[in-house]
Amino acid sequence: MPSDVDLERVRARDPSALEGFFDAFFDRTYGLIFRLTGSHATAEDLTQDTFLKIHGALDTLDPARDPWPWVATIATNVCRDHWDAASSRLHARSRSLDDDPILAAELLDGRPGPADTARTNEEATLVQEALGKVPEPARLVVLLHDWQGLRHDEIAQMTGQSHAAVRQQYHRALATLGKLLEVLKP
Amino acid sequence: MSRDDEQLTADERRVRESLGRLPPVGADPAFRERLRRRFVSGGIGPARSPRRWIAAALAASLAAAIGASLAVGNRGATWKVTATSGAGVVTIDGRPFDLARVPDVTVAAGARVTTDAQAELLIQSADTMTLVVTPATTVRLPATPGRWFGRRVGATLERGELRGLTGRRFAGATLDIVVPDARVEISGTTFAVFRNEEGSCACVLDGTVAMHDRTGSFRVAPGRRRVVPPGGVPPRDEPIRSMEAMKLEMLRDQIDPGRASGASR
Numbered sequence: 061m062p063s064d065v066d067l068e069r070v071r072a073r074d075p076s077a078l079e080g081f082f083d084a085f086f087d088r089t090y091g092l093i094f095r096l097t098g099s100h101a102t103a104e105d106l107t108q109d110t111f112l113k114i115h116g117a118l119d120t121l122d123p124a125r126d127p128w129p130w131v132a133t134i135a136t137n138v139c140r141d142h143w144d145a146a147s148s149r150l151h152a153r154s155r156s157l158d159d160d161p162i163l164a165a166e167l168l169d170g171r172p173g174p175a176d177t178a179r180t181n182e183e184a185t186l187v188q189e190a191l192g193k194v195p196e197p198a199r200l201v202v203l204l205h206d207w208q209g210l211r212h213d214e215i216a217q218m219t220g221q222s223h224a225a226v227r228q229q230y231h232r233a234l235a236t237l238g239k240l241l242e243v244l245k246p
Numbered sequence: 247m248s249r250d251d252e253q254l255t256a257d258e259r260r261v262r263e264s265l266g267r268l269p270p271v272g273a274d275p276a277f278r279e280r281l282r283r284r285f286v287s288g289g290i291g292p293a294r295s296p297r298r299w300i301a302a303a304l305a306a307s308l309a310a311a312i313g314a315s316l317a318v319g320n321r322g323a324t325w326k327v328t329a330t331s332g333a334g335v336v337t338i339d340g341r342p343f344d345l346a347r348v349p350d351v352t353v354a355a356g357a358r359v360t361t362d363a364q365a366e367l368l369i370q371s372a373d374t375m376t377l378v379v380t381p382a383t384t385v386r387l388p389a390t391p392g393r394w395f396g397r398r399v400g401a402t403l404e405r406g407e408l409r410g411l412t413g414r415r416f417a418g419a420t421l422d423i424v425v426p427d428a429r430v431e432i433s434g435t436t437f438a439v440f441r442n443e444e445g446s447c448a449c450v451l452d453g454t455v456a457m458h459d460r461t462g463s464f465r466v467a468p469g470r471r472r473v474v475p476p477g478g479v480p481p482r483d484e485p486i487r488s489m490e491a492m493k494l495e496m497l498r499d500q501i502d503p504g505r506a507s508g509a510s511r
Contacts (some may be wrong), residue, residue, distance in 0.1 A: 068460050069426070069427075071460060072426070072427050072428055072429070072458075072459060072460055072474075073288065073424045073429055074426040074427065075286045075287070075402060075404060075424070075426070076426070078285060078286045079282070079286050082281075082282050082285050082286065083282075086273070086278060086281070086282070087270065087271075087273070090271060090273045090278075091270055091271035094271040094273075095268065095271065100273075100274070103271075103273070104273070104274070104277050107273070107281065108281055111281060111285050114285075115285060115288065119458070183264060183267065184267070184268055184269055187264050187265060187267075187268055188268070202265065203265070206262050206265040206266055207265050207266070207268055231258070234254070234257075234258040234261045234262065235257075235258070237261045237264075237265075238257045238258065238260070238261045241261065241264065
């Protein structure tokens with residue numbers, strides 16, 4: 061969290077403070093949503109919804125705390141709402157990419173990031189593809205933990221689950237991902 | 247990487263390292279900038295899903311037919327500059343205009359208006375709202391409330407002073423004016439909102455406004471003003487200053503002489 065973002069002023073919707081807040085959290089939010097959904101088109105929609113909800117909920121922002129868990133909670137709730145609204149697609153997503161070529165194309169349509177090498181690109185695509193097949197909420201747990209660096213207790217608080225449940229989902233997700241990465245490896 | 251001290255197997259550790267090597271995800275810069283602008287201005291709205299193209303296209307065609315007729319009927323009045331005073335330049339969405347040439351210009355909802363140190367604008371949207379953009383002010387204008395929906399509109403006052411009066415067609419609508427230290431919620435009143443070295447302030451001549459600042463939400467009663475100083479200085483509620491009251495009375499008498507009897511909208 062950059063120290064120059066004054067959360068009191070963010071709460072009061074001061075435009076310059078909102079700019080700083082947006083700059084501090086946009087990339088992380090977009091990145092998280094993209095990793096959860098695997099599609100830039102969906103990530104744009106859901107990131108916009110997330111910042112809409114953030115704007116409406118600024119009165120509840122606690123200036124004494126790191127805002128990232130709060131922001132990530134809103135982002136993940138927006139993703140869940142999206143999945144609930146498209147539960148049939150979620151079902152397809154959790155079965156197999158081979159059964160759903162449209163979804164497979166979506167998952168692979170990511171614009172290339174600043175990858176250093178072709179190997180990194182290939183691995184990132186593979187991991188993203190595998191992530192898309194890990195069922196919720198384990199996918200969320202493993203991303204928040206290993207990609208976003210949140211602790212299990214923070215994730216438990218965000219998702220309303222027990223610490224033990226989150227740890228269990230995390231280990232399941234790692235096991236599933238390990239198998240998927242073996243299967244998907246070219 | 248997480249601060250949890252995990253007991254991981256070698257396989258789990260390998261997966262974890264793969265996740266940790268995932269590169270940052272870059273968004274389309276144009277999307278980022280567009281969203282940033284809307285987030286800062288408060289003009290952010292819900293996203294429309296671009297997926298399920300065919301179903302969406304069919305639904306959109308039907309909705310468009312219904313929506314077009316509703317939208318036409320719902321559309322609020324546009325802003326028009328109806329009077330000016332002083333001299334100098336007014337900048338509207340980055341384009342400078344000589345004050346003498348501004349009257350009768352139509353100004354879009356959401357336009358960013360900046361007045362010179364000597365220039366003042368009176369802008370109106372039919373019988374919905376009247377706003378006075380005083381000298382040395384920068385404001386992003388609100389949309390005008392729709393007839394049936396979209397009845398909550400927002401403006402951003404970056405600096406200076408905005409005086410205003412709601413009209414007959416504003417009844418039931420809400421205008422939020424965001425100032426650096428607070429949000430002022432207006433639902434039918436003669437008011438002034440300013441932001442200067444004193445802080446952010448809402449003055450009320452008649453009717454009532456609510457002010458939401460870092461200390462909570464407060465009602466500002468007729469004849470009162472609430473000042474929210476920047477920094478940690480506590481806000482204060484005090485009688486409206488006589489000069490401000492006089493300016494607001496003049497505006498009210500000019501636009502809506504009938505309201506002087508005390509009826510608020």
